[in-house]
Amino acid sequence: MDASTYVLPFEVCDLSFVNRVGGKCASLGELIKAGIPVPPGFAITTEAYQSFLDDNGLTDKVNKRMDGLELSLLDEIDRASQDVRNWIEAGIIHEYLEDYIADHYRLLSRRTRTPALPVAVRSSATAEDLPDASFAGQQETYLWVRGVDDLLDRARKCWSSLFTPRAISYRIKMGFDHSKVLISVAVQKMVRSFTAGVMFTLNPATGDEATIVIDSNWGFGESVVSGEVTPDQFLINKITMDVVRKTVSDKHIYYTTDPGTDEVKKLEVDEERRKSQSILDQEIIELARLGKIIEKHYGKPMDIEWAVEKSLPHKGEIYIVQSRPETVWSQKEVKPITEAKASVVEHIVAGLMQGKKMK
């Protein structure tokens, strides 16, 4: 047993690791291998979780506590959930495991040149492809976690999320063995966004797949995702990679963190930045390039969240923080654009007959 049994940096993960690191970490590893700059981090493996249970004598104890639960007995499930979660959250992470995790955390801190690096701690379930993946408690997310103690504390919370009443009920309903479902934890650098937003690898307004659309605002992507501001918008031709349309909007608010407390706050944008372009031209092109890679990686149009972190105004680090398949245009029925015709003259006639609408 060495460190790699319990802790794996994202860059060594790929889809074959799903059982050990969960879907989220595995796909982050895949993205890194495809050349996508995702915020760095590591997975606390399912083995680590299993060892933790064993070390605390919880494996059998938990199984026993789960015995005899039935879907109809909601109160019973609630009580069992409470017990198990308390046990897990009060469990001791033994020194060997703590060392492995702490080493990786400190390494990450050094790599990113940030003392006590703020990280996001999330559960990464091993059965994400199941229709209702929430049974695994994978929604558990803790942001701006700093220091080893807090990290371990949140890791235990992620583990215990495997035993929310909802997760337990789901497994009962599906007939899954509670002891066979494991969980991994993703620990990932928090991006202190200078500029952030979303990117579609097609134009959501027209469905044009030769277009990439980038929306951006100062600070975190939340202001863009939530629709609280009209973001700057850029249309990039995916083939020629030039910006074909730029709309710089009046952006009244943005989200940022207090560097002391890491509290996220909503602020008014300074007068001079409100109507300034919130992303550099070269960053637009670099993002679009990444968008193309991600789209190719998944083989379908994607909806991507991104962020640029920077300490100097001219030089930034781009991160892809989230990517999921685009759902609106991708679900439209694919139909040929025009009827097949034997000759171009027939197409011409059809085209001429239609003309150009003026009203």
Add this chain to the structure above:
Amino acid sequence: MAELKFPNPHQAERIPGTEGWERMYPYHYQFSTDDPTRAKYEENMFWFYDGLHYPEPMYPFDIIWDEAWFLALSQFNTRIFIVPPALGIDHRIHNGYIYITPLPVPNPEDIPKRVELFMKRAGYYYQNWDRLHDQWEEKMKNLIKELVDCEIPVLPEMEDESVVTEGIGISTGYKLLNAYDKLIDLGIKCWQYHFEFLNLGYAAYVVFVDFCQKAFPDIPLQRITQMVGGIDVIIYRPDEELKKLAKMAVELGVDDVAMSGNAASVLKAMEGTANGKKWLQAFNGARDPWFHVSTGTGWYHHDRSWNDDLDIPLDAMRIYIEKVRKGENISRPTQKVIEEREKLASEYRALLKTDQDRATFDQMLGTSRTVFPYVENHLFYVEHWFHSIFWNKMREVAAILVDHKFIKDVEDVWYLKRSEIKDALWDLVTAWATGCNARGPLIWPKEIEWRKEVMKKFRQWTPPDAMGMVPETITEPFTIVLWGITSDSMAQWAKLKAIADSDLSKIVGFPGSPGTVEGVVRVCRTVSEIGQLREGEILVAPTTSPSWAPAFQKIKAAITDVGGVMCHAAIVCREYGLPAVVGTGSATSRLKTGQRIKVNGATGEIDILG
């Protein structure tokens, strides 16, 4: 589109002091109310100002080309190829500015029959394109030869004795009338040929554009043009000749000679050495036909050709000599152009979703590529080669009118309609034959002075973009491609113009070639000023033509007053990867040399920075 409202043509503004201007132009070009049916027709049609071809008011003579294409374009649509839903394009003039309107087929029941005929006739041209096109080139070359051979005789005091000894039986007076008729006839015929392929070329291109825009709603028109654009297009030939001459001058060691003095002294100095003579031979070889290239669009008599002023090509060639001396590569980036064109086509194709779409794309792209070179090439034959020679032949006619005091200056002839010139020649020839005084000298100089004043007032007036009513749809292919008249473009245009009108630091035109740059303005009103261009400046010109090509070696963007996505500046800038904004209407008057501006070739916007 309910927002688009344009003035009633019958209530269009009249300019005080120009009363009677109508007699300067063909009578049927007037908007008129004397007949209720015609008046109603005029009010209900959508007349848009043809600023693409006519940035300035029409000279009474120069309207010949407008009449020529009025006839030629319309006849091919209506009577020859039978374009199913569209008839020709009707023309009017107001305050010297040309307004045109596309006519739909009025009776929908006629359309099926027209479809059948069109399939057969247009189909024949598409199938036999190359052969018919070769034949076309022959016809054009013969026509131009006829023009060159058309002698404009000067009236002698006494006819030569040979008229008697050879029993010729006609006088120079008759020959002059005949030569003038012939000249006009050749001009009209040339424009018949002009449209032999153009309507079909545009029609094929329009369906491809339409397909691309359905598949890729955001696709810039520039990119579609790039996919179908020809590689071996003769629009580049005059410029290629200059490059060849520049390289040759350096190779032969006569570049110093070529670099000093004006054209006359250079050509004379070249005579002095064996290598100079060699170069001179190549130079003279290039002059016919390539130096017939016009310095403007060729549509106006004042668009002079390289042959008219050899200093122009010589100055342009000097730009290349300097580059060759510095060891720079001045060749056209042909390989890069081909690669880009193929990359665009294959990557757009790859984004199509079905096999059927890919098959249609291949079919349409193939045809567009066959027909498009004609669209690009015909300009050289007609507007440049033919027109340049034609204008000078007309100057020979004018010189006779000057000799006989019908007009004061050769360049006054353009203030007369061609039918008036014919009348004047009759007056002149009969007076010559008779030995009496002609009446012309009492009439025309005065009339021309008045017309000059009228045209001055026309020039100060701004024609409205359009008049009359906006139709539901437009089916006429030229209207769509050439003038870019669609609901979107009209709305966008109106919007951008409104912004530009209220914001003095903004100018808006058509996006000609994508890219954004900041730089310093150099306004060149004529091609003779391109020598002043410094490396990296932004060229601002009324329009450009192949004779401006060397300028594109130095600049980082181009802006023109006139032109659409197919104009010379747009084509060349796309080839060299420079941003271009064309058809701004006013850039040469609003921008000043030395100003800093930002040009966005993808949106057509120009920001004045300082």
